[in-house]
Structures are given as structure tokens and as C-alpha cells.
Amino acid sequence: MEHLYSIILNSSKVDGPCVRQLTQPFELGEAPTWDDRIKLLYFVDILAGNIYSYDPVTTILNSIQLDGDVTPVVPTVHDTHVFVAGLNRSLVAIRWDPKGSKLQAVATLTTVAKQFPTSRFNDGKADAQGKLWIGTMGPENTNLASLYLITKENIENPKVVIAPANISNGVAWNKANTKFFYIDSPTRQVRVYDFDLNSGEISNPKVVFDVREHDELTGNPDGMTIDEDDNIWVALNEGGAVVKVDTNSLDVLHVIAIPASDVTSVAWGGDNLDVLFVTSARIRLNAEERRQQPAAGSLFAVYNLGTRGLPTHYVDVINDTNFPA
Numbered sequence: 001m002e003h004l005y006s007i008i009l010n011s012s013k014v015d016g017p018c019v020r021q022l023t024q025p026f027e028l029g030e031a032p033t034w035d036d037r038i039k040l041l042y043f044v045d046i047l048a049g050n051i052y053s054y055d056p057v058t059t060i061l062n063s064i065q066l067d068g069d070v071t072p073v074v075p076t077v078h079d080t081h082v083f084v085a086g087l088n089r090s091l092v093a094i095r096w097d098p099k100g101s102k103l104q105a106v107a108t109l110t111t112v113a114k115q116f117p118t119s120r121f122n123d124g125k126a127d128a129q130g131k132l133w134i135g136t137m138g139p140e141n142t143n144l145a146s147l148y149l150i151t152k153e154n155i156e157n158p159k160v161v162i163a164p165a166n167i168s169n170g171v172a173w174n175k176a177n178t179k180f181f182y183i184d185s186p187t188r189q190v191r192v193y194d195f196d197l198n199s200g201e202i203s204n205p206k207v208v209f210d211v212r213e214h215d216e217l218t219g220n221p222d223g224m225t226i227d228e229d230d231n232i233w234v235a236l237n238e239g240g241a242v243v244k245v246d247t248n249s250l251d252v253l254h255v256i257a258i259p260a261s262d263v264t265s266v267a268w269g270g271d272n273l274d275v276l277f278v279t280s281a282r283i284r285l286n287a288e289e290r291r292q293q294p295a296a297g298s299l300f301a302v303y304n305l306g307t308r309g310l311p312t313h314y315v316d317v318i319n320d321t322n323f324p325a
Contacts, residue, residue: 017256018303022054022277023061025297029279030223031072031123032299034269034312038080040098041269043279043299046071051085053098054299056270064096064103072124074132077314084315086121086134089113091150093318109318110155112136112148119145123169123223123265128177128197130316133161135168142166147182149200150317161202170224170265172232174247175310181208181232181247185220188212190234192247209234209245214252217243223265223279227307233276235263242266242278242302254305260296261285268309276302276309 026045033042041054049066051073068088076082076093081104083094089112095105113119113136122145124134132150147162162168162182170183173195180195180202190209193202209232211217219239226232231253232245240261244254260280267277282290282297290296 017254017305019256019258019278020301020303021259021295021298022056022059022301023299025282025295026050026299027283027297028264028281029297029299030264030281032223032265032267032269032277032279033072033074033125034267034273034277035075035080035098036269036273036312037075038098039271041267041277041299042073042075042083042098043265043277044071044073044085047283051083051094051096055099056275056301060099062098062101064094064101066092066094066103066106069120071120071122072134074124074126074315075312076318077130077316078318082318084109084132084317086124088120089116089136091121091132091134091155091317110150110158112158113146116144122167123171123183125171126313126315127173127200128313130314131200132315132317133171135162135165135171137167137169142186145184147171151200152317152319155317155319159200161200169222170234172224172226174226174230175228179230179247181224181226183221183224183234185222185237188220190221190224190232190245208232208247208250209243209252211236211239216255217241217252219261219263222263223267225266225268225276225309227268227309229307231307233266235266235278237262237264237281238284239263242276256302258300260293260298260300261289262296267312272308273311274303274305274308276305278302 167185219236222237
């Protein structure tokens with residue numbers, strides 16, 4: 001358990017967005033997700049195998065460590081002590097009191113991409129029915145990743161929804177649950193699909209954001225979230241920013257600079273779901289770049305954005321025979 005003070009990085013902007021550094025740097029922070037039931041934020045340090053819980057009120061940071069690359073971590077419908085997480089190529093169930101640092105139980109639910117032994121899960125979230133949308137990435141092959149749909153019924157043989165992909169990354173749904181947004185990072189695009197919540201079918205892909213069409217932007221889209229007005233908020237890895245995109249007009253409405261070049265993901269949280277939590281990485285940076293970016297790898301929060309997010313969906317893929325809930 002660790003108490004962490006926060007650092008305001010642009011306190012002069014009292015009437016506009018304010019970026020605050022919440023933690024010390026990690027090597028590869030990712031996969032932030034908010035649990036509104038107990039007001040905690042979860043995120044991971046992938047290569048360290050660490051899962052963290054962060055309390056914005058007390059600034060207490062707790063963690064557990066698994067043996068392997070860990071991402072994402074997703075709270076479940078069962079209770080606030082049961083999670084699913086990607087562990088290398090396996091989806092595991094975890095029992096852990098997030099207000100402490102004791103791992104109570106781990107069980108493997110399923111394993112994917114057995115033909116690619118060094119690939120791993122990357123980003124993923126639950127939809128409004130608790131089904132898990134989760135993708136994979138290399139490193140030993142390109143264009144051989146996939147996005148999977150995992151349910152209680154198909155957990156032994158998850159459904160491939162999108163393939164091939166390069167680095168399967170951010171996912172999000174609109175407020176009406178009729179649109180599905182998806183990022184395959186090397187394409188430098190965000191695509192939107194028509195979405196059927198009941199069947200889990202997606203169709204009719206269209207590009208809603210392409211970094212290459214905006215001269216002021218650099219980097220690749222990574223993680224993503226959406227607000228109550230159906231604007232997407234996209235982390236730009238190697239771009240040092242989060243961008244807000246109008247999914248109707250396709251305009252970039254806002255660019256928020258983050259003091260880290262490798263911005264990895266975003267999630268809404270806080271009591272009113274109006275705080276944007278941002279993860280970042282420093283694993284790619286050399287010694288000089290780390291000196292120039294001392295906050296790189298930290299968890300950040302952005303305040304005063306004038307909007308709020310949608311509630312987190314909790315995953316429901318654990319059968320009693322898989323893992324006692």
C-alpha cells in the first residue's frame with residue numbers, strides 16, 4: 001500500500017483542462033477502468049505483471065503481481081473482488097480485495113492463439129450485456145492478431161470477430177449501443193461498425209478518425225473511451241496527447257497535451273464520471289528521453305473537460321464451474 005501525492009502539471013489553466021500526475025512512473029501503464037461501485041480505478045503495468053487499484057480520494061495505490069504479461073483487467077458482475085484479466089494469451093479469473101495487496105485465487109478460463117506462443121492479449125472491455133471484447137498482438141508476427149468476443153457460452157472456443165489485425169487495441173460503444181468503435185493501432189485509424197448488442201454482430205465498417213488527415217497530430221491511436229455525447233477520446237501513442245473526436249462531423253474537437261510521448265489509454269471515472277484518467281509508458285524511451293519526460297509512464301487525471309463518460313460495463317463470462325464466484 002502506497003500513498004502518493006499528485007502534481008498539477010498545468011495549474012495556470014484554472015478555467016480549462018487541468019492535467020495532474022497521480023503516480024510515480026511505470027514502464028508500460030495500460031488498461032485503465034473505473035469501478036463505480038467502490039470508486040476505484042484499476043490499471044496495469046503490462047510487462048511487470050502488476051495490476052493496480054488507485055483510490056482518488058485517499059491516493060492509496062494497491063497492487064498484485066501475476067506471472068506474465070498482464071492486460072487488460074476488467075471488473076466482473078459477480079462482486080468487487082472478482083476480475084478477469086489477460087495473462088499472456090490466457091484469460092484468467094482473479095479473486096482479490098482491491099483495497100489490499102493479497103492475491104487470493106487465479107484460474108485460467110481460456111487460452112487463444114495457440115499457434116502464436118509469444119503473442120498476448122492487449123486491450124479489451126465488456127459490452128452492456130457483459131460479453132468481453134478482447135484483442136491480441138504480436139510480437140513475432142504482423143497482421144496475425146485478432147479481436148475476440150468471449151461469452152459464458154463460447155469461453156472454451158472464443159469467437160474471432162475481426163481478423164487479421166496488427167495490434168488490436170481500443171474498443172468503445174456509443175450510448176445507444178448501436179455503434180462499435182475499434183482501433184487496430186498500425187492502421188492509424190479508428191473505425192466504427194454497426195453493432196447488434198444481442199447477437200454481438202458488427203458490420204459496415206467506416207473510418208471516423210485517421211491521424212494522417214491531421215497535420216498537427218502524430219503517433220498511433222491506442223486506447224479509447226467515449227463520452228455521453230458520443231464523442232470518442234483517443235490516446236495517441238508516440239503522439240503525446242489525447243484527442244476528442246466528434247463521431248458525427250468527424251472533426252477533432254480538442255487536443256489535450258500529456259507530458260509523456262507514449263500515451264496508452266484513457267477511461268472516465270470519479271464520482272460524476274467527469275475525470276479522464278490517462279495511462280502512459282516509458283519503456284520505449286532512452287535515457288535522455290526519460291530525463292526530458294520525467295512523468296512518462298505515470299497515471300494522469302484530466303479535470304475540467306466539461307463533459308462526462310458513460311458507466312463502466314462489468315464482465316459476465318465466468319461460469320461457476322470455471323471459477324467460484
